[in-house]
Amino acid sequence: MAEQWTTDILGAPFESLTLPLGDDDEGPVVATLVRSLPSFTARMTQPLRDVDVLYVHGWSDYFFQSELARFWNHLGARFHALDLRKYGRSLREGQTPGYINSLDEYGADIGAALVAIGHAPGAGSGRRLVLMGHSTGGLTLTLWAARHPGRASALVLNSPWLELQLGAIGRQAIAPLVQVRARVDPLGTHPVVDLGFYTRAQTELGSLPADPPRAQWRPDRGFATHPGWLAAILEGHRRVAAGLDVGCPALVMLAARSANPMVWSQDMTSTDSVLVVDDIAKAATRIGKRVSVERINGGIHDLFLSSADPRAEAYAALQRWLTRGALR
Numbered sequence: 001m002a003e004q005w006t007t008d009i010l011g012a013p014f015e016s017l018t019l020p021l022g023d024d025d026e027g028p029v030v031a032t033l034v035r036s037l038p039s040f041t042a043r044m045t046q047p048l049r050d051v052d053v054l055y056v057h058g059w060s061d062y063f064f065q066s067e068l069a070r071f072w073n074h075l076g077a078r079f080h081a082l083d084l085r086k087y088g089r090s091l092r093e094g095q096t097p098g099y100i101n102s103l104d105e106y107g108a109d110i111g112a113a114l115v116a117i118g119h120a121p122g123a124g125s126g127r128r129l130v131l132m133g134h135s136t137g138g139l140t141l142t143l144w145a146a147r148h149p150g151r152a153s154a155l156v157l158n159s160p161w162l163e164l165q166l167g168a169i170g171r172q173a174i175a176p177l178v179q180v181r182a183r184v185d186p187l188g189t190h191p192v193v194d195l196g197f198y199t200r201a202q203t204e205l206g207s208l209p210a211d212p213p214r215a216q217w218r219p220d221r222g223f224a225t226h227p228g229w230l231a232a233i234l235e236g237h238r239r240v241a242a243g244l245d246v247g248c249p250a251l252v253m254l255a256a257r258s259a260n261p262m263v264w265s266q267d268m269t270s271t272d273s274v275l276v277v278d279d280i281a282k283a284a285t286r287i288g289k290r291v292s293v294e295r296i297n298g299g300i301h302d303l304f305l306s307s308a309d310p311r312a313e314a315y316a317a318l319q320r321w322l323t324r325g326a327l328r
Contacts, residue, residue, distance in 0.1 A: 037073065048076045052129055055137075
C-alpha cells in the first residue's frame with residue numbers, strides 16, 4: 001500500500017509523507033517529505049505560482065522553519081522540505097544519526113522526493129524546480145545539481161558547507177588520514193568538537209522550536225561524527241574545489257562575518273559560528289557559471305534563524321533575486 005500524506009508534527013497546513021528507500025545494515029531506511037501549499041489567491045496571482053521548492057536541512061538538523069515555508073507560499077510556490085535518511089522524522093531506532101558513506105547516496109532520497117512532487121525525470125510537469133539547501137544540505141544539493149544538469153531552474157544555498165573549516169590546505173592534509181580510518185573503522189568515534197555555542201546563540205535569539213523531538217533530532221552539541229561520514233564530506237569538498245557546474249543560476253547567502261567557534265562570545269548571536277564564511281564565498285565561485293553571493297550583516301549560520309533585522313534582510317535579498325529574472 002502506498003504511503004499517504006498525513007498531518008505533520010508542525011500541524012496544519014503542514015503535511016508529511018514517508019518515502020521508503022529499502023534497507024541497509026541498520027534496517028529499513030526512509031526519507032520524509034514535508035509540504036506546505038500556497039493559498040488559492042497566491043497560486044493564481046503571485047510571481048512564483050509555477051514553482052516547486054525542495055529544501056534540504058543541514059547536519060544534526062531537521063525541518064522546522066515554518067516561516068521559511070510561508071515566505072515561499074506567499075510568493076505562490078509550493079514548498080517541500082526533505083528530512084533525509086537517519087535525520088529528524090526519518091530517524092529510526094537503532095540507526096546511526098546522520099550517517100552516510102557518500103553524499104551521492106542521498107540521490108535516492110532526493111529522487112524519491114522529486115517523484116512525489118511531480119518532478120520525476122522526463123515527467124514534464126511544466127513547473128520550475130528550485131532547490132534550497134542549508135549547510136551540509138547545501139553541499140549535498142550542489143553535488144546533486146552538478147550530477148543532474150538541467151533538472152533545477154535555480155539553486156539557493158543558505159550558508160552552504162562548501163569547504164572545511166580548516167581551509168583547503170588543512171583539508172588536503174587530513175584527507176588521506178581520514179580515508180584510511182574510514183576504510184578500517186567507518187563508524188569509529190571522533191572527539192566532540194561542537195561545544196554547543198551555536199545552539200546557545202539560537203536559544204538566546206529564540207530561534208529554536210520547543211517541540212519534544214528536538215532533543216533527539218537536533219541535540220545541543222550535534223550528532224556524534226564518524227570517519228566514514230567525514231570522508232564523505234571531504235570528498236564533497238574536494239569536488240567543489242576541483243570545480244563543477246550546477247547547471248542553473250545559484251544564489252549563495254552567507255553571514256557577513258564568522259566567529260571563533262571555540263570560545264563563547266555574544267558575537268555568536270550575530271555571526272556565523274560554524275563556518276569560515278570568507279572561505280565559503282571563495283568556494284562558491286567554483287560551483288557554476290551564474291553564481292551570486294549575498295552577505296547578510298548580523299546573520300548567523302542559518303540566516304533565516306537570525307535576529308529580526310538580518311532575517312528580514314535575508315528574506316528581502318532572496319525575494320529580489322527570485323523575482324528579478326534569476327530563475328530560468
